[in-house]
Amino acid sequence: MKKLIKYISVFLLPIILMGFIFELLIRRIPNDYEYKKNYLDHHAEEVNTLFLGSSHVYYGIDPKYIKSSFNASYISQSFDYDLEILRKYEHKWKSLKYIVIPVDYFSFYGRLENSPEAWRAKNYRIYYDINTDHKIFNGTEMLSNKLGVNLTHLYSYYLKGENDISCSNLGWGWSYKAVKHKNLIKSGTAAAARHTAKNNLQYAANLHLLDEIIAFGEQKHIKILLFTSPAYKSYVSHLSKQQLNATLSTIKKLNSAHQTIKYYNLLQDSTFQAQDFYDGDHLNEIGAKKLSLKMNVLLGKI
């Protein structure tokens, strides 16, 4: 028995050692999550307007057009992570006056952990110190990703010098360029199908999370601006009316129940035309500038 344990230990040692070294090397690669956390660690006290939410905000709002603001949203970031970010810096929001959160077609129907982007959950655990999920693998880079993905990652940074930062110094995702736009019809149709829920099992829980965010704002005297992000007509026309109406009616109820919140529906806002979109449901840098300036005006009205 002892011999077997020794044999296995000796065999596994190089594998564990290699895994450990790779883990350390991958964690040293700069990335957006780590950048946003570091920014908030040092500047949360100065932030006046905080943007939360998913990719619609990440690519859609450039805080350079809005004074003292920061974009803490990220791809597929759901209400649970929004709430955790707010709570994490609870005692640092000394200047925070506005929280801006998108309530989109899919917002009440899913979570990061159930989406195709679920692999991103480990980034919140590793780089943000946010533990909303309890999957063992999400505590490590090596166990949460395929070895091939990790090796490519290491190769790209250490041998080609490419890092993972794809946001501006104020947290806006700049990589959706107008010149690289996708087919708006195809991508809009596909995104609408992807965002249409099979069931509403998570509706109540997500609504409860949004309620908690609103309560957080009320307690801290922070105003909350909810909005539905602009999307191209190919996306809008393929949405399920039932799901969309349920979402809009919930927001209406929230809006009338709370004085501290204000809602704007920009889903079919005519300001945004084809040239403003990167794909069917995301703005490019031109659209992002328009939305950011519009948001600045809307915030002034609250």
Place this chain on the structure above:
Amino acid sequence: MLFNSFSFAVFLPIIFVLYWALGKERLKAQNLLLLAASYFFYTCWDWRFLFLLIFSTLLDYFTGLKMAESKNSKSKKFWFWLSISINLGFLGVFKYYNFFADSFAEAIANFGLQVNPWTLKVILPVGISFYTFHGLSYVIDIYKNRITAEKNFVDYSLFVSFFPLLVAGPIERATHLLPQIKKERSFDYSKAIDGLRQILWGLFKKIVIADQCANYANLIFNHSADYSGSTLLLGAIFFAFQIYGDFSGYSDIALGTARLFGIELLRNFAYPYFSRDIAEFWRRWHISLSTWFRDYLYIPLGGSKGGTWIKIRNTFIIFLVSGFWHGANWTFIIWGLLNALYIMPSIIFNTNRSNLDTVAQGRTFPSLKEFISMILTFALTVFAWIFFRANSVQHAFNILSSIGSESFFSLPEILPVKLFLLLALFILIEWNGRMEQYAISKFALSWPKPIRWGIYYGFVLAIFFFAGAEQQFIYFQF
């Protein structure tokens, strides 16, 4: 808890250390630990079905005892049929009820009548086909006086529920497994190493071969209308390797795991794709099920005795039942019937036992005749796999019609070169190890340790390289 999951990687070493720490003189405690571990393993799938497993175990245990105590054949017969009917009743309700209800409604609809059958909204309890067959073989063996009834409930329960074989076999026999459970087991270093090596090979087959083939097979079968005949044939070949890698990989992990506890399970696969005819293929594919059907169905029906027509009838029956065992779908039934048709010439001309040895025994390469025979046999199995994999009979015929069309002569739209290389390497390793229990059991054992370990590291690296989200084993659905 899947064999290819992190939870199993934690579970197995814990049970292994506890088991051997108990010492060989504490056999009862070892068996109790294995039983508790097996029930825990099963509850990780769905705790509700544990009651069904325990009920099935109790049923066969008590009817077994009652049969042994019976003083006359009438009473013995009563307990025997009680056990058989309840066991098959459970299988029928959970696995086949919806199929019969829907098929009945469809048949009635042909006469212009409409019925809305009441269907069960239950999921199939994992492993039900396997543990039911364990129980059936046990009561049949007692009824036929081949074995005596087991009095120790823990030992009997462990025979039914031993976790390495619980959810997808191999389908064990009381005559083979129960004596091992009742015998003191001492730790054997070389057996443990051999078990680990077989687990490593099983994981390689599952994660590197089966799951990679599954990516392409699923893509092609799920969008079959979009692909040419040549691509569809490629998809069927990928599925052939997927199902082999998946199920034989599972069996390797099961056998290796059991060996770690000093228990030898029945061999389930013996390089079936190197078979020279269909009869040989069925002696090498899912051996524990094939021999089960042979011993408990084919032989009681008269087997090969009674002339050619009886043999033909019995062969059709076992392949039909085998197809139906895999699932309540006409695709499986047609798959079974196709295999029965394939094997008919060798039944009629009495050549079904002409290839009992291993191909190219003592030689590196097969002869041209052997090579052509293997390719033809493989082609026939691939053809049958199309029915096995298709979503419906119509889907299978659509695929076959595309394969038979002009588009068969075009270049496939999907040509995954890396997967071709992987499959070539896999076939080479399997060919090299075809005389052994599993392909790498003797592979490189005589080579210097650093090279041998380098090869093992290569397997580990490949497993980690290709491992993604945990993929179910195909046979868990049966």
